[in-house]
Amino acid sequence: MAFSTTLYNTFFRRNSVFVSTIFVGAFTFGIGFDTAVTSFYDKWNKGKQWKDIRHKYVEAAEE
């Protein structure tokens, strides 16, 4: 009961807080989810993508 009361008082009591919680939550989830999927995807495709071989050619161009 204490937890739900705290929850209610923190997030649901005022609509402004409720709405901004949703907006901020969606934003952070979007970034976090994207980062997690990308890191998995890059690990899965290690050595195949351009970012994995790019250093060879960038250094060659600078020399």
Next chain:
Amino acid sequence: MLSRQALRKAASPLLRQKSIPLAVRNASTSSSSTAFQSFLNSRLTLASVSLLTAGSVAWYTHLYGSLPFLAEVHASHASDEGLHPPKYPWPQDGLLDTFDHASIRRGYQVYREVCAACHSLDRIAWRNLVGVSHTVDEIKAMAEEIEYTDGPNDEGEMFQRPGKLADYMPAPYPNEEAARAGNAGALPPDLSLIVKARHGGADYIFSLLTGYVDPPAGVEIRDGMNYNPFFPGGAIGMARVLFDGLVEYEDGTPATTSQMAKDVVTFLHWAAEPEHDERKKSGLKAVILLSAMTVISLYVKRFKWTPIKNRKIFYDPPVDKTH
């Protein structure tokens, strides 16, 4: 013998006697069967059934252009369809696998040094290669080596300028007629979407590039044509172009025929599907999110319906107050 005949004679009236009630019982059936028999034997039936058969065959032939129930004989051979390419294990085959970009880079080199002599790549601009197979400086340098016609300028004249990132790949021929004239009447197809445009996709093109052999006995190939079992019809205008050591890879990969074919097919696959890598990543995200949403919605449905599904209805009859 005698005794048997006697027995039969003795038995037959008995049977006949017995068969009378049977015949009576089956009177309706037997009488209709004789009517059916006469119907079957009538000439009118024969004539009308023959007419119906001939009419339906004629109607079918008119509608579909061939006789029913008869296999057609074709003058073609299975080789006219081309050999089916085997399935090759490409690095980009899996649901989550990207292209091998080092292979795309080598494949571009093969395209530029070999294929580009005849084949255009209209839908790929220099800028598309940036961040895929080359750095922006490399692409700028490569584009500047080629002269493009631009204009008109202030005096209304077209002028030549070095290429820039936004320019599309230069075509080897100015128009289709020139391409045909340069290749004995055969038009080298544009390669931008070739992997999507052929049955078998990358496997087919790889097989075609590596599949040149001498024509088998009995197969006549006209002058200027070449035999390739993977090409529908077998006779292809393009000759074998990939030979071991034809190009020299900058990363030291041995340039065998199959290696060059694999690289150039990977490059062409990328050219046909430049969104490929990003598409698979988006697909992974979509599958995760949608399946999570499905699970949540199923849970919420069950949660909301629990009281309704589990309720019990009791009937409380009204008390009769008259007694």
